[in-house]
Amino acid sequence: MTQVSAKDIDQLNRELHAPGRVPDGYYRRNVVQYELVSYLTAIVALWNSQNYSMVAVFYSRAHSALARLRPRLHADYASFVERYLSTVVSFLRNVEDLPEAARARLDEVDSGSPWPPASR
Numbered sequence: 001m002t003q004v005s006a007k008d009i010d011q012l013n014r015e016l017h018a019p020g021r022v023p024d025g026y027y028r029r030n031v032v033q034y035e036l037v038s039y040l041t042a043i044v045a046l047w048n049s050q051n052y053s054m055v056a057v058f059y060s061r062a063h064s065a066l067a068r069l070r071p072r073l074h075a076d077y078a079s080f081v082e083r084y085l086s087t088v089v090s091f092l093r094n095v096e097d098l099p100e101a102a103r104a105r106l107d108e109v110d111s112g113s114p115w116p117p118a119s120r
Contacts, residue, residue: 004091012084013044023074032072036065040081043088052095056102059088060109 015021017040026033039062046054063085070078089106092098 003094004087006091008087009047009091012087013047015080016040016044016084021077021080023077026077032069036062036069036073036081039065040084047088052092053099053102055088056092056098056105059085059092060105063109 022037023033025031026037028034039058042058043055043062046052046058062081066073066078066081066085073081089109092102092106
């Protein structure tokens, strides 16, 4: 995979909640998919603040939610989220001053990954 730029993530962040991207009902708090949507929303907010160590935390949470909820997600949405998270983790792996605890969290996710994030 080629080096991921901040502009790549910015573009995906704009697409993530674009009208028609998130299936109907996923923003409702009483559906199981809301958990994943909430984690993704947090990633966007933390990304905009350049709080990359916390992006790693919510990447981990979103990754786990995607793995657990995948059978209950629309296929197109699940595929987009998978691509989004893979792109985010590729960027994070190249953040030079990312704290070691955040890197360890990424490694922990990779060790049990149901779908392989971008290669290191």
